[in-house]
Amino acid sequence: MVTVDDRPDMEAAHLRVAELVQGLHARPDADSETVIAELAEHAAVEIPGAQYAGITVTRDAKHIETPAATHHWPLLLDKIQQRHLEGPCLTAAWDEKTVHVADLETDERFPNYRRDALTETPIRSIMAFQLFIAGQTIGALNVYSEQPDVFGPESRTLGLIFAAHSSVAFNSARRDEQFRRALTSRDIIGQAKGMIMERYGVDAVQAFELLRKLSQDSNVPLAKVAADLVATAQSPSPS
Known part of the structure; x- marks a missing residue:
């Protein structure tokens, strides 16, 4: 829960996200790949509890791409999702606005993904936020941590705001490219x-x-x- 003492920090974080997106819009050389890469980097810094971040995109829930990742682990986790066609980021993209895996050791929603993720990566908690990408592409902004139970209400609030700004920035960059x-x-x-x-x-x-x-x-x-x-x-x- 965000307390009164936390509000100035959250407001400052909101302003930083807004300034980031405005800065990307103002740069004439900011193509969609640059925009999405910078958004992922900032998400890993700004969203409380996050160590890593990545963007998952998919056109038909069967073919998954990772256009931006701050570390090898988000890339590998998307490969695991591709392998089993299940996982929190895929679910966030297609079915739910936000998916929170507090502890991968105990979460039973994605059994095949969970098994391989625990075996192949140190990631233990995930929060995925749906991205509204124009056209037939669906996406998710995802943050990860090697520790369980690190994402709280503040992470969710700021993540949703970040995802909304990311959607606008990414769509705008793609329209400019087109x-x-x-x-x-x-x-x-x-x-x-x-x-x-x-x-x-x-x-x-x-x-x-x-x-x-x-x-x-x-x-x-x-x-x-x-x-x-x-x-x-x-x-x-x-x-």
Whole structure:
């Protein structure tokens, strides 16, 4: 339970999380991989009781990836979840907002995961928070400790706030990446159209139709066809 004496510390932690996310948003070079890696690092520091942190993502509850981890143990634990298709992080991602394993020695919810995690890692307590990632991908922000019973109400409160901020930051970074890729594709297609118009004396609509037909006939995305044409045109001619 958060006491009156704890509130200033919690408020300061909330502010640090908010400032972290604002800082990531303000950085023009912060791609989604950088954002998620930095969020994991800060989660391991800020969430009370955490020694390690990791991000678990999955598209269909069967294929698990770990785009960020502060140590080898989160990576190995996700491999164990992949092996058995069960575990607290997978459950948090798909079924529950938060999953708390106070003591892996006694928790019986994930028997196969529990057996291998106890055998292969020193991790004894886990708290996993669902991430709301846009699209078909589901995720969880997870914190771990080698000691049992270290995650309390403060950990849960700050973890939920961290997960909410992480979801916003990660989704924003991915949208920025998609927007930049779209702009790049548009520019490349424009260059290819200009080359076709100049070479064959056609207008913009006819040039685009030619690109589209090349894409359909070769079963290659239109942006890739355009990029290949531009690259070929820019390659030095053999002497």
